[in-house]
Amino acid sequence: MPGSPTIWDDLTLILPLIVLWITSFVLLLGDVVVWKKNRDLNPILAIVGTLIALGIAVYQTISLTGDKAFARSLNMDALAQVSMIALLVTGLLAILLAWTYLKNRGLERGEYYPLMLLSVSGAALMGAANDLIVLFIGLEILSFALYVMAGFSRSDIRSEEASIKYFLLGAFASAFLLYGIALVYGATQTTQLSELASRVHSAQTPMLVAGIGLLIVGLGFKAAVIPFHQWTPDVYEGAPTSVTAYMAGAAKIAAFVAMLRVFDSLAPVSSVWLGAIQALAVLTMVFGNLLAIAQTNVKRMLAYSSIAHAGYLMVAIATLAHRLDGPRGAQAGELAMTGSLFYLFAYTFMTLGAFGVLIYLSNRGKDYQQIEDLRGLVRHDPRTAYAMLFFMLSLGGIPPTMGFMGKWQIFYAALSGGEIMLAIVMALTSVMAAFYYLKIVYVMCFEEPREAAPAPAQFSFGASLSVLLSAAATILFGIMPGLLYTLTGLVR
Amino acid sequence: MPADQSSDFSYLAVVVFTFVGIAFIAFNLLLARLLSPSAPTPEKLTTYECGVQPIGDAWRQFNPRYYLFALLFVVFDVEAVFLYPWAVAFRQVGAFAVAEMLIFVGLLIAGLIFAWRREALQWE
Amino acid sequence: MLGVPTEYFLVLSGILFTIGVIGVLIKRNPIVIFMCIELMLNAVNLTFIALGRHFVHVNGQMYVIFVMAVAAAEVAIGLGIIVALFRSKETINIDEVNLMKY
Numbered sequence: 001m002p003g004s005p006t007i008w009d010d011l012t013l014i015l016p017l018i019v020l021w022i023t024s025f026v027l028l029l030g031d032v033v034v035w036k037k038n039r040d041l042n043p044i045l046a047i048v049g050t051l052i053a054l055g056i057a058v059y060q061t062i063s064l065t066g067d068k069a070f071a072r073s074l075n076m077d078a079l080a081q082v083s084m085i086a087l088l089v090t091g092l093l094a095i096l097l098a099w100t101y102l103k104n105r106g107l108e109r110g111e112y113y114p115l116m117l118l119s120v121s122g123a124a125l126m127g128a129a130n131d132l133i134v135l136f137i138g139l140e141i142l143s144f145a146l147y148v149m150a151g152f153s154r155s156d157i158r159s160e161e162a163s164i165k166y167f168l169l170g171a172f173a174s175a176f177l178l179y180g181i182a183l184v185y186g187a188t189q190t191t192q193l194s195e196l197a198s199r200v201h202s203a204q205t206p207m208l209v210a211g212i213g214l215l216i217v218g219l220g221f222k223a224a225v226i227p228f229h230q231w232t233p234d235v236y237e238g239a240p241t242s243v244t245a246y247m248a249g250a251a252k253i254a255a256f257v258a259m260l261r262v263f264d265s266l267a268p269v270s271s272v273w274l275g276a277i278q279a280l281a282v283l284t285m286v287f288g289n290l291l292a293i294a295q296t297n298v299k300r301m302l303a304y305s306s307i308a309h310a311g312y313l314m315v316a317i318a319t320l321a322h323r324l325d326g327p328r329g330a331q332a333g334e335l336a337m338t339g340s341l342f343y344l345f346a347y348t349f350m351t352l353g354a355f356g357v358l359i360y361l362s363n364r365g366k367d368y369q370q371i372e373d374l375r376g377l378v379r380h381d382p383r384t385a386y387a388m389l390f391f392m393l394s395l396g397g398i399p400p401t402m403g404f405m406g407k408w409q410i411f412y413a414a415l416s417g418g419e420i421m422l423a424i425v426m427a428l429t430s431v432m433a434a435f436y437y438l439k440i441v442y443v444m445c446f447e448e449p450r451e452a453a454p455a456p457a458q459f460s461f462g463a464s465l466s467v468l469l470s471a472a473a474t475i476l477f478g479i480m481p482g483l484l485y486t487l488t489g490l491v492r
Numbered sequence: 493m494p495a496d497q498s499s500d501f502s503y504l505a506v507v508v509f510t511f512v513g514i515a516f517i518a519f520n521l522l523l524a525r526l527l528s529p530s531a532p533t534p535e536k537l538t539t540y541e542c543g544v545q546p547i548g549d550a551w552r553q554f555n556p557r558y559y560l561f562a563l564l565f566v567v568f569d570v571e572a573v574f575l576y577p578w579a580v581a582f583r584q585v586g587a588f589a590v591a592e593m594l595i596f597v598g599l600l601i602a603g604l605i606f607a608w609r610r611e612a613l614q615w616e
Numbered sequence: 617m618l619g620v621p622t623e624y625f626l627v628l629s630g631i632l633f634t635i636g637v638i639g640v641l642i643k644r645n646p647i648v649i650f651m652c653i654e655l656m657l658n659a660v661n662l663t664f665i666a667l668g669r670h671f672v673h674v675n676g677q678m679y680v681i682f683v684m685a686v687a688a689a690e691v692a693i694g695l696g697i698i699v700a701l702f703r704s705k706e707t708i709n710i711d712e713v714n715l716m717k718y
């Protein structure tokens with residue numbers, strides 16, 4: 001690479017991704033050629049690979065070696081590295097969950113873990129993109145793996161249905177995103193986000209406006225923002241639960257980190273997009289929470305809950321628009337940035353935890369999905385019920401939990417950025433949300449079980465560890481958020 | 493808009509060519525119709541004068557299994573799209589390009605091995 | 617080709633993109649829907665090439681190669697999913713694939 005640091009410097013910066021790629025190819029070929037039918041080796045190797053990648057990512061974040069790489073198409077700054085850590089943690093928890101779930105459902109096929117690792121790498125590329133085309137490619141790597149994983153249970157027609165719906169709608173939305181990229185390129189002659197920031201102000205043409213609109217549609221789809229959310233409940237319900245858990249965490253992190261990057265660069269023309277983002281945020285918060293109340297299936301309820309959480313994160317994006325309005329706005333923008341990263345960490349822990357409880361229960365010989373199935377859980381499995389209780393409180397944003405700390409940061413950022421109306425809607429809808437989360441708590445703790453619970457088949461190491469880790473993180477970072485601030489605070 | 497490539501290209505020629513083309517074909521078809529003797533027999537009206545008799549309509553759904561082969565083909569089809577610019581720029585980029593292309597082709601071969609070991613290449 | 621102004625290409629690609637969008641919305645066969653999505657992607661490719669030519673950037677053409685790679689992977693995955701769906705359901709009509717309702 002002439003004129004820039006050597007290729008080896010660039011490769012060192014993406015070393016965690018390279019570890020993921022090598023691991024996934026070892027797993028893919030190893031499973032069909034070398035150790036056929038060894039069921040436990042796949043998840044163990046996947047965990048080892050992810051841990052190595054996580055170690056390198058943490059080391060690089062602490063030593064602040066971040067820089068632009070590959071002819072400025074990647075920006076391995078703190079935002080990229082912290083989001084990579086979040087994604088690797090999500091991947092790790094999801095591999096543990098899948099270990100149990102695939103065994104219980106008889107779905108142990110070798111391609112699951114390579115697909116998951118590749119999608120983590122795609123999501124991390126999306127978070128590190130300094131070029132809109134790289135963002136697009138990262139999004140597609142993430143999505144392609146998810147389309148296949150959603151249809152992983154080939155004997156289950158609902159899984160197939162989830163897969164084809166997700167695929168057709170996802171491909172449709174990414175075509176919009178791509179057209180948006182092309183139009184922004186046409187208006188500004190560049191696709192590099194760092195260049196874009198200095199050029200957009202003098203390029204306010206209808207072409208730019210249309211391009212930004214299409215970018216919002218494409219990214220809004222991935223982030224499950226109303227009205228681009230129709231796929232979410234069906235895909236969350238139909239996909240195997242271990243996939244749903246992973247998808248909920250990873251896709252949300254990737255989509256919002258990408259949005260933070262894009263709208264941070266577009267802040268000079270915030271008048272163009274602020275109104276749209278505000279409208280989407282309000283719609284998403286209100287209808288996400290309203291629709292969640294009516295659900296009887298836990299996976300579907302969590303799908304609408306994920307939509308509602310996307311709404312809260314959109315408030316942070318709207319706050320970013322005020323980044324250039326004087327010192328107060330700049331501070332609010334910073335808060336929105338660090339706050340949304342904290343929130344994404346919180347979201348991934350509590351959502352993977354909640355799905356993890358469902359997966360943990362799946363070794364009782366049936367797939368736990370309905371709220372009815374959880375009736376009286378505290379009588380026959382108190383520890384699991386208390387774990388679920390914590391995740392529900394955290395998702396609802398009730399004080400000593402991590403979910404509250406995340407929500408508070410975004411709320412505070414919105415207030416100090418002058419987005420008073422959004423902050424009010426956010427507070428009101430949070431109260432509404434407590435209703436359906438507490439409904440599950442009520443069913444679990446205060447209603448008698450209908451029938452004697454089937455005895456657990458066997459102790460499942462993967463799901464137990466994953467739920468335990470998520471619960472520990474939710475409580476620990478809820479009580480001592482400072483531990484995580486040291487990480488998210490790097491992003492400014 | 494840069495004053496590029498001045499507009500000395502005239503669309504009139506295209507229009508003229510279009511009409512001349514249509515007129516030429518119409519004239520010849522008409523001429524053949526008028527001059528040739530017409531004596532249809534059942535034998536002459538079959539789709540193929542020799543070979544197997546066609547059964548049913550040509551507009552029918554194909555078995556989606558063919559798509560399995562189509563999708564394996566597509567992957568290697570696009571490989572060629574990448575090989576062309578690579579081959580053109582090869583001398584300037586040097587050893588680095590060789591390594592890159594080896595990785596790229598290696599990944600595709602890994603995919604092929606996977607498909608083969610999973611018996612995706614077999615017709616059930 | 618030299619005389620054709622860039623706007624013409626942009627309008628053409630806008631029209632192609634719109635045809636693709638309409639096709640996705642009104643067609644019921646997933647393979648046809650999928651073809652319409654490919655049409656949308658190719659419309660964007662045309663935009664990229666036209667803009668690359670207009671700005672005299674090589675980037676515009678480079679992006680097209682990326683997009684083609686992505687589109688090929690998308691074809692492979694889409695057809696794979698459709699084949700899997702056909703195997704378990706013996707139909708690929710999108711209207712018959714609606715077990716889950718809002």
